Amino acid sequence: MSSKLSFGDRLYRGEKSFNFIENRRRWYALSAFLIITSSLALGLQGLHLGIEFKGGSEFIVNKAGVSVPDARAAMQKANVPGDPIIQTIGSDKVRIQTGVLTSVESARVADVLSSSFSVPKNEIETRLVGPSWGKEITRKALTALVVFLFAIIIFLSMAFEPKMAIAAIIALFHDVWITVGIYALVGFEVTPATVIGFLTILGYSLYDTVVVFDKVRENTRGIAGGSRLTYSGAANLAVNQTLIRSINTSVVALLPVGSILFIGTGVLGSGPLKDLSLALFIGLTVGTYSSIFVATPFLAAMREREPAMKALSKRVNARTGKSDAGAGAVATAASTAASTATGERGPRNQPKRKKANKRK
């Protein structure tokens, strides 16, 4: 029979179990490394901000065979202040970014580009961003971040235990910080679409954590009264039991985001599709990692400090004859774990086929 068991079955029973929580120091070390690297990248290199934040003008000429030197020559004719940043996008577009221009100057640039590349003027994409607008956008993004965090902390504290809310928020900072760090490190351009992506990660990172924590809560309800599993053990079982779910939800979330990234980069070359999906892609990956390897271990560590949980660990260790606290107890049969965990649930519908009514 066991040959027919799926991976998911085995994870559920605890036959197959990853010691996410016992090995938490390893994951902490990895996360710490990533966070330090991100901080360094942010501190040393900073983010490559798009013109929306700095103010400036952008022109995109859509024509096959355009080259950077051609565009540079054209820009010299246009004679506008500052040194333009010129790059090709795909094979048929060239993007020119300059500092803040007046509308007369930008009209002149459009004229010159139009005549130099012989493309109709209305086929040149232009975008002019005023300097104060960039500040406004930055301010808004920061406000959104702060308000969002407050709203989520309040909501999660109501929906879960406060410690779960804290662990979820820590995982969330972890995700955003590392994602932003990757942006600084690689030098991807940050546009408003990227920021929207970052903010969406906040929501998604929590979504993933919520799924795992819901199971943790279920497995640990009334656990203090038993002596079978430590909090860490029950939490680890929860992570294992929801592992397939976490993987599936992440894959299913990444597939559409990946296809936007693929199409956005491959077909359009640049723009909001690419910016948004890149931020999401990186953030979702980090978010999945954190809900398994960071949020739950952190939650377990916090809960294990409570006197009731310490007492529980002692009892469990005494019973199983193990000296070290932690996730050792996970190895015991999952069915008993499940029964312990579910033993004190509130009233709910009675399943139809019931045979006996004795407690184990």
Place this chain on the structure above:
Amino acid sequence: MFIQGASDVRLGLDLRGGTSVILQPRISAGQEGKVTNESIDQAVSIIRQRVNSLGVAESEVVAQGSGTNRQILISVPGESGERVVELVGQTAELRFRQVLATGGAVEAPAPAPAASTTATPAATPSGSSSKLSKSAPYFADPAPIVTPKATAPAPAPASTPESDAQSQAVAAAGEILSQQFAALDCTKEESTRGGGGDSPDLPLVTCDRDGSARYILGPAEVLGTQVKNASAAIDQEGSGGWFVSLDFNKEGSGKFSAVTQRVVSLAAPQNQVAIVLDGLVVSAPRIISAITGGSAQITGDFTQQEASDLANVLKYGSLPLAFDRGEIQQVSPTLGTDQLRAGLLAGGLGLILVVIYSLLYYRALGLVTVGSLGLAALMLYMTVVVLGENIGFTLTLAGIAGAIVAIGITADSFIIYFERLRDEIREGRSLRSAVEMGWQRARRTIIISDIVSLIAALLLYIFAIGNVRGFAFALGLTTLIDLIIVFLFTKPIITVLANLKFFREGNPMSGLNAHKVPGAVNAAKNEKGSN
């Protein structure tokens, strides 16, 4: 709805080409109080008038944000880009100023006028007169009969000290003014850029809008806000030419009356009153009679276009606030089509990948996912059409991205439920009881995580950055649709399917072939026992 609206998804400008401009109120120190909802609303209606004058269908002018952070978002589809920017970018402060001197576009090589007082510049360049005599617009009293000679003396004493004070002020600044006047080159671009910022209390040296003439102007006599109405009309009886008629409010009538009485007897060009918009002279009609009735006509060699442009300037010229151009974006229809195609392609690809994954992993249950996703997509489409018709919701590229990202979120709800279902089977439940028990537990998780998504979408919408508001909207909308679908479609369908033999017996292809944990009977019993 379906028949009439099937193809009527309103597309944003980034998907069909057009120009969008975001204007941000300019808050100068000490004027924070000026940016009120009222003043923004007023500005919106003025700008809307200007934009509508372009005659482009489906142009939009809306305010977004709240309080002092409100911006005005202008979207005009099609290719009228530059005109839009010109039109709405005019911070446009309209003023009527007396002309003190005029000249050609550039200082003639002839000796510069030794203008040290206001009187002397009058004697200067006659080159300008050619322009004046050609179009030579003039202010006329629409009701000349009423022009009461008797009232003329009354304001006269009042106007004398005023003009004395004025000429003193000008005299003091005269030296500088005439130097500026001499140095001004109206053929240069920057001279005709306008931009306002001219103080109404001081004289002004400036060009006209075409850069064909220079002016020294007195302090502002009448402000644009004092114009009640203006319109272009055709002379029915006389020459059949176009003229502009304008009405002043009470304050404006008095001031205009005063200035016309003062200048009417002066020599050219000092008998001209310039209409100055944004620091540039739009027109400088002569005053041929004192106009005291509060209404005036500007008559000249106008075409219909010129007359209505002038009327619009007079009518909508003054915005209650000054604005900065926050962001101007111009997307060509070609790129718009490309973006639309790419967005749809990405959506299709994402959907197909998710469907394939669901079918591979969940087999027959995957079909439920496919059906639910299909239904969700249909609902989304219909909602977008309905919202487009009723509240003018437009689908932007960011919105499409939001909808695609939401495919994942929607499918996640099903996964949470299906995995729960398997868990319950592993606990030793029959499929039918697992369906109910699993649902009760999954429901909570789904609701919590969807609420988190909704909070995120709501906040993203409120703090929308730039043009990506559509993303938040689509995300929130699809999350709601997800909730509806899961509750009203997916769960009931599973309940029905649970009665089929194929699923009940855990056929390997059913996706429900999870294995009972040994001893789980006890677990299940246990649970029952505890209840």
